[in-house]
Amino acid sequence: MNRYSLLYIIVACCVFAIDGSHAQRRSVNYTPKLEELPRIPIDTIDTADPETKLVLFTNNTFCYYRPTLQEKLDSLQAFNEYWDTTQVFAYKSVALNDLPELIDIKLISDYQDFCAPFVAKVRSKYGRRGRRNHNGVDLPLKTGEPIYATFEGKVRYSTYNSGGFGNLVIIRHSNGLETWYAHMSRRNVSVNDYVKAGDVIGYGGSTGRSTGPHLHFEVRYFDQTFDPERLFAFEEGELKYQTFALERSFFSIYSRETDQLEEYDDFENLASLKDEDGKEASAEDILAYLSEEEKAKREEEYRKSQEVYHTIKSGDMLGSISRRYGVSIDQICRLNNISRNTILQINRRLRIR
Ligand SMILES: [Zn+2]
Incomplete structure (x- = not known):
């Protein structure tokens, strides 16, 4: 070799x-064929569309996933705590001072996600009315005109409210805000319904404590109100921000978007019927809306209405009259400018109280 x-x-x-x-x-x-491997989801990835996720599987495949509105909202904290469908206020255990001084509220991801509740010039603004608060804005309308959900969310309250709101719908949104729609002629949603921005949630009316057809619209965060005009330009039907810096100081009836003067509230006669949380208006509340002259007149009428008189009949004596009405003889003498010895004339009117 x-x-x-x-x-x-x-x-x-x-x-x-x-x-x-x-x-x-x-x-x-x-390498086995793809279809022979188990297909187990191992990760989800955000996409350019915030509504759409990309799901990755163990067998090197993927798919797009778009959760339903219900799935999306039910996964959020805002819909898993303080969810009370029976009362207007859901956050009674949270105090104003428990809230952060500044809260960034993401209102929308794009302008498709907003709809004005009703487009109109604000007739009555947010603010103090005498001794009472006007916790929202009033938008004039015709009975039967549709009212729209401002953002997507879930209906927390939908009932006829006997406290003054009339037909009232409260919608909670993903960012924790709640929008309130009051005095409607008819409600179009039920509690726990899921709504998108622009869904018709009811029709305008004048139910409850209202003197004419209008929408009373409020925005609340943890039950606390702030001026809805901070967020919405109602006359233009526009949203002012995509993300709103909500300051705790805004939760005051004196904190308003504009100090522009306005005409007095003519839709909700705040001196009549009931308070918005169901309490009867007190005499004090009513007096707060009256002029000084009117007040004096009413106080005089009230005093007069409390006066008691007795017409003297044969046999009446001061002692028997005082026992009968449960007042002292001295009081009767004082009120009528007489003495214990004055002879009582028949048919004379004696003031007792
Ligand atoms: Zn109002």
């Missing part, structure tokens, strides 16, 4: 060895 033959054998062996190991590797690392 010459050296060339030996070289040939060595090369051939190497080729065989390489080829053999290659064949062996192929048989061990055989």
Whole structure:
């Protein structure tokens, strides 16, 4: 065997060895077809569309996933705590001072996600009315005109409210805000319904404590009110911000978007009927809306209405009259400018109280 033959054998062996190991590797690392692998979701990835996720599976496949509104909202904290469908106020256990001084409220992701509740010039603004608060804005309308959900959300309250709101719908939104729609002629949603921005949630009216067709609209955060005109330009039907910096100081009836003077509230006669949280208006509340002259007149009428008189009949004596009315003889004498010895004339009117 010459050296060339030996070289040939060595090369051939190497080729065989390489080829053999290659064949062996192929048989061990055989890649099964995709459909033969278990398809288990292992991750979700955000996409450019905030509504759409990309789901990755163990078998190197993926799919797009768009949760339903219900799935999306039910996964959020705002819909999993303080959810009370029976009362207007859901956050009674949270005090104003428990809230942060500044809260960034993301209102929308794009302008498709907003709809004005009703487009009109604000007739009565947010603010103090005498001794009472006007906790929202009043938008004039015609009975039966549709009212729209401002943002997507879930209906927390939908009932006829005997405290003054009339037909009232409260919608909670993903960012924790609640929008209130009052005095409607008819409600179009029920509690726990999911709504999108622009869904018709009811129709304008004048139910409850109202003197004419209008929408009373409030915005609240943890039950606390602030001026809805901070967020919405109602006359233009526009939203002012995409993200709103809500300051705790805004939760005051004296904190308003504009100090522009306005005409007095003519839709909700705040001195009549009931308070918005169901309490009867007190005499004090009513007096707060009257002029000084009117007040004096009413106080005089009230005093007069409390006066009691007795017409003297045969046989009456001061002692028997005082016992009968439960007042002292001295009081009767004082009120009528007489003494204990004055002779009582029949048919004279004596003031007792
Ligand atoms: Zn109002």
